[in-house]
Amino acid sequence: YTAAIYASRADISPVVYEGVQPGGQLTTTTDIENYPGFENGISGQGLVSVMRAQAVRLGADVRTGAITSADLSQRPFRIVVDGSDEILAETLIIATGATAKYLGLPSETKFRGLGVSACATCDGFFYRKKTVAVVGGGDTACEEATYLAGLCKKVYMIVRRDVLRASEAMQERVRNTENIEILWNCNTQEVLGDEYGVTGARLERKGGEIFDIAVDGFFLAIGHHPNSELFSKWVNVDKEGYIVTDGKTSKTNVEGVFAAGDVQDPLYRQCVTAAASGCRAALDAEVIAHGGGNINSGTLVGLVFGAGTEEYVLPVIGAEGAAVFPLRKAVASVVVNLHPGAAAHGFVLAVLDVQRHIRFADLISGLHDLGRI
Numbered sequence: 001y002t003a004a005i006y007a008s009r010a011d012i013s014p015v016v017y018e019g020v021q022p023g024g025q026l027t028t029t030t031d032i033e034n035y036p037g038f039e040n041g042i043s044g045q046g047l048v049s050v051m052r053a054q055a056v057r058l059g060a061d062v063r064t065g066a067i068t069s070a071d072l073s074q075r076p077f078r079i080v081v082d083g084s085d086e087i088l089a090e091t092l093i094i095a096t097g098a099t100a101k102y103l104g105l106p107s108e109t110k111f112r113g114l115g116v117s118a119c120a121t122c123d124g125f126f127y128r129k130k131t132v133a134v135v136g137g138g139d140t141a142c143e144e145a146t147y148l149a150g151l152c153k154k155v156y157m158i159v160r161r162d163v164l165r166a167s168e169a170m171q172e173r174v175r176n177t178e179n180i181e182i183l184w185n186c187n188t189q190e191v192l193g194d195e196y197g198v199t200g201a202r203l204e205r206k207g208g209e210i211f212d213i214a215v216d217g218f219f220l221a222i223g224h225h226p227n228s229e230l231f232s233k234w235v236n237v238d239k240e241g242y243i244v245t246d247g248k249t250s251k252t253n254v255e256g257v258f259a260a261g262d263v264q265d266p267l268y269r270q271c272v273t274a275a276a277s278g279c280r281a282a283l284d285a286e287v288i289a290h291g292g293g294n295i296n297s298g299t300l301v302g303l304v305f306g307a308g309t310e311e312y313v314l315p316v317i318g319a320e321g322a323a324v325f326p327l328r329k330a331v332a333s334v335v336v337n338l339h340p341g342a343a344a345h346g347f348v349l350a351v352l353d354v355q356r357h358i359r360f361a362d363l364i365s366g367l368h369d370l371g372r373i
């Protein structure tokens with residue numbers, strides 16, 4: 001929805017297909033207390049609803065339907081909706097998210113949102129001073145267990161082998177946290193609960209011993225699965241299936257195809273980081289949609305930097321024919337085909353792209369001198 005909000009404001013007229021679970025993982029969580037702007041938190045469903053409404057108000061064409069296949073071999077891209085309708089798109093932003101892996105137990109499904117969660121950062125706060133379990137032995141499980149240990153009275157880690165898969169550093173953190181107890185060689189048979197939610201878990205230890213633990217929260221941390229299958233024939237994905245993007249941009253290896261949110265983010269996977277990457281994708285897409293590299297009003301076409309007789313043009317957005325402005329203060333100037341109100345997008349890209357080469361303050365003063373800001 002964030003990509004749609006930005007794309008709408010940039011007059012790209014985005015069409016959004018919401019997929020089989022409109023709003024994605026957010027709708028399966030309870031309250032969200034770490035999304036800025038909501039002093040008292042907001043429900044996952046509530047946040048999704050206001051984001052959707054905002055996108056619609058700004059002009060996004062939000063449609064019900066799931067993409068069932070896609071052909072990205074040439075532009076316009078061919079996208080099939082619900083197995084039948086085909087639409088053509090010059091520019092595509094893939095924001096299909098990721099799906100947390102669950103164990104597949106019926107009792108786990110029954111208590112989802114009532115004590116069963118796959119996101120400690122989202123839901124851990126509700127288990128302050130309580131006892132919880134985390135299933136998994138990877139980096140995520142260790143990270144979530146240590147995070148929860150800071151809030152909860154006690155954290156069990158349910159590990160199916162006698163070793164952790166996590167990096168040594170993460171294992172060390174777990175070992176050094178007093179209120180984490182690892183239950184080795186254990187698999188979960190059932191999540192236990194009553195009408196109010198989770199009360200415990202029934203475990204089976206290798207060898208056949210079956211025992212119950214009393215917990216108020218049951219967290220899954222056995223990995224995520226990025227929803228990239230539909231596109232992985234064309235866009236590059238890493239070994240886990242996450243779409244690979246180019247540096248700090250949202251660009252994939254296919255020109256005109258961008259990726260945003262959890263489908264390209266194996267690390268942070270937060271609502272706010274996903275929203276931010278949706279913004280990036282829309283800004284990247286805007287450049288293509290508004291001319292695909294030609295110099296347009298309001299488009300930042302290049303950065304000129306260097307000193308003395310040497311001048312370099314760094315095409316920020318793949319533009320050709322960027323005019324070279326004389327350098328100011330022998331540091332930097334920015335080529336902007338001025339159009340009130342529109343240059344700001346390009347400007348942000350520019351700062352991101354050049355900050356390794358020049359000082360931000362010099363860039364700003366160069367722009368001032370040129371009358372660009």
Ligand code: NDP
Binds near residue numbers: 103141161166221266
């Ligand atoms: P991983 O695939 O690394 O680990 C999954 C864990 O869950 C493993 O311990 C696995 O057990 C266990 N597991 C899988 N299926 C089941 C099951 N059905 N029942 C019980 N246990 C199960 O996933 P992560 O999400 O931990 O990490 C994904 C990637 O992200 C990794 O590359 C990781 O390094 C990285 N990451 C890095 C972080 C950091 O650097 N701060 C933080 C978080 C993630 P087993 O070992 O037996 O297969």
